[in-house]
Amino acid sequence: MCTTCGCGDGETSIDGAVHVNEHDHPHGHAYAPAHAHVPGMSQKRMVSIEQNILAKNDAYARENRRLFAERGIFALNLVSSPGSGKTTLLVKTIEMLKNRLEVSVIEGDQQTSQDAERIRATGASAIQINTGRGCHLDAHMVGHALGKLDMAKGSVLMIENVGNLVCPAAFDLGEAHKVVILSVTEGEDKPIKYPDMFRAADLMLVNKCDLLPYLSFDVDCAIAYARRVNPGIAVIRTSATSGAGMEDWLAWLERGAA
Ligand SMILES: Nc1nc2c(ncn2[C@@H]2O[C@H](COP(=O)(O)OP(=O)(O)O)[C@@H](O)[C@H]2O)c(=O)[nH]1
Ligand SMILES: [Mg+2]
Ligand SMILES: [Zn+2]
Ligand SMILES: [Zn+2]
Numbered sequence: 001m002c003t004t005c006g007c008g009d010g011e012t013s014i015d016g017a018v019h020v021n022e023h024d025h026p027h028g029h030a031y032a033p034a035h036a037h038v039p040g041m042s043q044k045r046m047v048s049i050e051q052n053i054l055a056k057n058d059a060y061a062r063e064n065r066r067l068f069a070e071r072g073i074f075a076l077n078l079v080s081s082p083g084s085g086k087t088t089l090l091v092k093t094i095e096m097l098k099n100r101l102e103v104s105v106i107e108g109d110q111q112t113s114q115d116a117e118r119i120r121a122t123g124a125s126a127i128q129i130n131t132g133r134g135c136h137l138d139a140h141m142v143g144h145a146l147g148k149l150d151m152a153k154g155s156v157l158m159i160e161n162v163g164n165l166v167c168p169a170a171f172d173l174g175e176a177h178k179v180v181i182l183s184v185t186e187g188e189d190k191p192i193k194y195p196d197m198f199r200a201a202d203l204m205l206v207n208k209c210d211l212l213p214y215l216s217f218d219v220d221c222a223i224a225y226a227r228r229v230n231p232g233i234a235v236i237r238t239s240a241t242s243g244a245g246m247e248d249w250l251a252w253l254e255r256g257a258a
Contacts, residue, residue, distance in 0.1 A: 003050040004167040008133045014144050015127050016113070057171055060139035064174025067146060068157070074257040075157040077137075077173050079197060080181035081190075082163030085207045087115045089181065089240040089249075090158055094122045096243075096250055101257060102155035106145045108137040108162045115160060125150055136167040139174055156257050165194040176256060177202040184208045184215055188222035195229040203234045205249065210239040 002008075012019040068075045078086050087107075094103045105126040107115040116128035127145040129137060142159060151157060159175060161168040169178075180201035182190055185208060191198040198204065204226050206219055223235050236252065238245035 002135050002167050003053045004170050005135060007135050007167075011132045012134065012141055013130045013132070014141065015116075015148060019141070019144060054170065057139050060143050061172040061174040064139055064143055064146065068174060068176070071151060072154045073151055073157050074155075074253075075159065075173075075175045076253075076256075077159045077161060077168070077175035077178045078181060079161045079165070079168045079178055079201065080163060080183075081165045081186060084163070084181040084183040084186065085240045086160045086163075086181055087118055089205070089207060089238065090160060091118055091122055092240045092243065092246060093158075093250065093253070094119070094124045096246060097156075097253075100250075101254060102152045104149055104151050104155060104157055106137075106142060106149065106157065106159045108141075108160055110134070110162065131162055135162060135164050136171050137161050137173060138171050142173045154257070156253060165190065165197045169194075169196040169200045179203045179205060181205045181207050182222060182226075184211055184217040184219070184222075188218050189225060191222065191226040191229055198226050198233065199230045201230070201233060203236065203252065205245075206235060206237045207240060209237045209244055210242040 064075075078090070080086055090105060097103055103124050105116070105119045105124060107113075107119065107126055107128045108131060109115060109128070110131050110133070112130070113128040116126040119126035127149050129141050129145055131137065131141070137159065159173055178201040180197055180203070182204055184206060206222060209219075212219070219237065226233050226235065234252070236245055236248045238249055240246075
């Protein structure tokens with residue numbers, strides 16, 4: 001069950017292999033027991049379950065972060081609503097970074113391995129996590145995927161989270177930064193409607209800027225809203241299709257990785 005929205009956790013699978021509980025790491029699955037759904041459960045009990053889930057997640061996140069530090073991996077958690085252009089942006093980023101910086105990818109979606117296949121078509125390595133009914137990636141799933149991923153020392157790891165502006169905000173995956181992607185077709189008020197996500201992110205990419213001539217989206221207003229909830233957030237305007245702003249994004253990445 002998700003601590004934020006209360007949706008059920010389905011069976012997680014990683015590159016098609018269903019994740020089972022009976023394996024040898026100290027597990028303590030980061031999910032609430034099924035009875036958490038029972039109506040009438042006290043508020044106090046719900047809060048204690050939620051704290052428990054997040055504490056377990058944070059322990060796995062610390063483990064991921066330790067591994068990234070050990071190997072000099074710059075890990076980013078890409079968060080947004082569905083369809084903002086995360087995968088398109090990743091494909092473009094990997095192509096433009098060829099011979100500059102190595103990138104590997106963990107893809108998160110409820111179903112299908114379409115995004116991992118799009119990434120592999122560039123030659124980069126990618127692992128797909130399917131969350132089933134789950135609405136976000138957690139640090140435990142990412143830890144399993146890391147075990148299957150071949151990451152070069154000093155490379156970049158991009159984690160594309162499940163498209164959802166709510167729940168992924170609460171789950172640390174061990175990343176250096178959350179990067180939130182807001183596409184110009186979504187409306188400039190998303191940062192104030194979903195403030196937790198924009199507060200958790202260090203960088204906002206305003207994507208699909210090539211479409212601005214056809215829309216009434218006010219970029220300055222969207223940035224002002226984002227800074228209202230997070231005064232320190234960095235902003236880059238991008239178009240994954242035209243390539244506008246991509247060099248600024250790559251420069252941000254290379255600074256972080258260095
Ligand atoms: N016009 C335009 N379309 C884009 C851009 N980036 C992505 N798209 C389109 O938006 C749709 C969703 O993109 P996708 O990368 O799958 O989004 P994701 O769900 O966030 O991974 C696709 O049809 C893309 O071609 C962009 O910068 N400009
Ligand atoms: Mg995608
Ligand atoms: Zn949720
Ligand atoms: Zn496990």
